[in-house]
Every structure is written in C-alpha cells, then in structure tokens.
Amino acid sequence: MWSAGRGRAAGPALLGLLLTLLVPGSGAAKTGARLVTCGSVLKLFNTQHRVRLHSHDIKYGSGSGQQSVTGVEASDDANSYWRIRGGSEGGCPRGSPVRCGQAVRLTHVLTGKNLHTHHFPSPLSNNQEVSAFGEDGEGDDLDLWTVRCSGQHWEREAAVRFQHVGTSVFLSVTGEQYGSPIRGQHEVHGMPSANTHNTWKAMEGIFIKPSVDPSAGHDEL
Numbered sequence: 682m683w684s685a686g687r688g689r690a691a692g693p694a695l696l697g698l699l700l701t702l703l704v705p706g707s708g709a710a711k712t713g714a715r716l717v718t719c720g721s722v723l724k725l726f727n728t729q730h731r732v733r734l735h736s737h738d739i740k741y742g743s744g745s746g747q748q749s750v751t752g753v754e755a756s757d758d759a760n761s762y763w764r765i766r767g768g769s770e771g772g773c774p775r776g777s778p779v780r781c782g783q784a785v786r787l788t789h790v791l792t793g794k795n796l797h798t799h800h801f802p803s804p805l806s807n808n809q810e811v812s813a814f815g816e817d818g819e820g821d822d823l824d825l826w827t828v829r830c831s832g833q834h835w836e837r838e839a840a841v842r843f844q845h846v847g848t849s850v851f852l853s854v855t856g857e858q859y860g861s862p863i864r865g866q867h868e869v870h871g872m873p874s875a876n877t878h879n880t881w882k883a884m885e886g887i888f889i890k891p892s893v894d895p896s897a898g899h900d901e902l
Contacts, residue, residue: 716891717765717835720775722790723886724761727752728840729877730854732867733761733884734796736789736813739863744801747812748794752854752867756885762790766818768825776892781830784846786818793817795824796852798845798871805857809850809871823847829875837888840880845871851879 717723725734732752737760741749753761766786767773773785787796794813797820801810814820825846828835835841843852850871855878857868872879 715836715838716778716888717837717883718775718889718891719765719767719773719777719779719785721886721888722762722764723888724756724884725763725787725881726884727854727878728880728882730856730867732854733758734763734787734852734869734881735761735866736792736794736796737863738792741804741810741812743804744810745799745812747797747814748789748792749863750796750811750813750869751859751863752869754865760789760791762886763787763796764790764818769819769822774892776889778891779828779835781828781832781835781841784825784827786820786824787826787843788818789813795820796826796843797821797824798848798850798852799823800848803868803870805859805868806855806870808853808855809848811852811869811871826852835883837883840882842875842879843881844875849873851875852881853879 732754735753736748736750739749740746765779766788768784768786779785792813793816795815797814798809798811803810826843827846829842829844830839850873853872854867854869859866
C-alpha cells in the first residue's frame with residue numbers, strides 16, 4: 682500500500698527558489714547557455730520514453746518504503762525539478778561546469794531529498810529500486826551518481842547517462858506504468874548496463890552561468 686506524507690506548498694517554494702537564483706549578481710544564465718553547471722535547477726528528460734524524472738511526497742508500498750521516484754509525461758509539473766550538487770565533501774562549486782565523469786547529487790527541489798538507489802527490487806520490473814532519500818539535501822553515500830557523457834563537460838543539448846557510484850547501475854526507464862494513486866506515471870529504476878533506456882537530456886530549468894571558462898583547460902573544480 683502506498684503512503685502519502687504531509688505535502689508542501691509547491692508553488693510558493695518554487696517561486697522562492699527562482700527568485701533566489703535570479704537576484705542581481707546570482708549569475709543566472711540566458712536560455713542559450715551550453716553547459717550544465719553546479720547549482721543549476723533543471724528537469725531531466727528520458728529520451729527513449731519521453732518522460733521527465735519526478736518525485737513527490739508519496740512513499741513506496743514495498744521495498745525500502747522511501748519516497749518514490751517516477752517518470753511523468755507532463756512538462757509543467759513543479760515536482761520534476763532537481764538541483765545539481767556535489768557530494769557531502771563539496772567538489773561542485775556554484776557555477777562550475779559539470780565534468781563528464783564527475784559524481785554529483787541530484788536533490789529534489791520541493792522535498793529536499795536526494796536521488797538514491799540501493800539493493801531493493803523495484804515494484805514493477807524487479808530491477809533496482811530508485812528512491813528519494815535524506816532530509817534537507819543530506820542523505821548518505823548512496824546518493825552519488827556519475828555523469829557519463831562524451832567530451833569534457835555535460836552539455837545541455839547532449840544525451841547523458843547517470844551511473845550510480847555505489848552499485849554501478851544506470852538510471853533508467855523501461856515503460857512500466859503505475860496504477861492508483863500515481864496512475865500513468867512510469868517506473869524509474871536502476872539497470873546494470875548502458876542502453877537506450879538510460880539516456881537523459883537537460884530540459885527546462887534555471888542554469889547558472891559558468892563561473893570559469895571551460896575552454897581554459899582547467900579540469901579541477
């Protein structure tokens with residue numbers, strides 16, 4: 682049985698976030714920015730199944746019982762925003778371009794939980810469960826995902842993969858859909874190999890202007 686927690690007011694919370702990012706001097710980039718940077722808030726789009734990575738204050742009724750992560754077709758759902766952050770020890774200063782091969786945390790904006798996976802079976806496909814975990818952006822070492830892409834940095838127009846640091850699975854969607862209370866939403870899970878089900882693109886969001894010139898040849902952030 683699924684369980685719902687105490688919901689948050691999505692509209693005011695998201696409005697406050699956007700105002701914080703857009704104040705003078707915050708470095709919010711124009712919509713044509715080419716690179717994804719640390720601190721950016723964005724939606725992630727699965728290119729094969731055409732759904733956006735999503736979470737909400739509804740817990741799995743099996744497996745870990747943690748907050749569920751799904752894929753939704755709607756492009757205007759505020760519960761599909763994620764913030765790009767570094768690990769608990771830093772390594773991803775605001776505005777730094779995200780490198781291919783860099784480990785990041787993806788924090789769900791409206792609930793403050795991190796994208797997470799662990800050795801529980803997913804409810805529909807029996808792949809590896811993906812959940813949202815932690816409080817106020819702080820969870821554990823199973824919240825880290827390596828950005829797999831070609832080239833030096835994660836480019837907004839490019840398809841990328843997210844490989845889990847702790848268990849090596851790839852963030853994936855294979856088309857299974859839930860019934861009530863989240864009818865029509867797609868299962869998101871971890872798969873052991875790279876394939877067409879685990880490619881993602883950056884979509885709508887607020888992209889922080891790069892704080893360093895990525896062409897300057899410096900790999901360290």
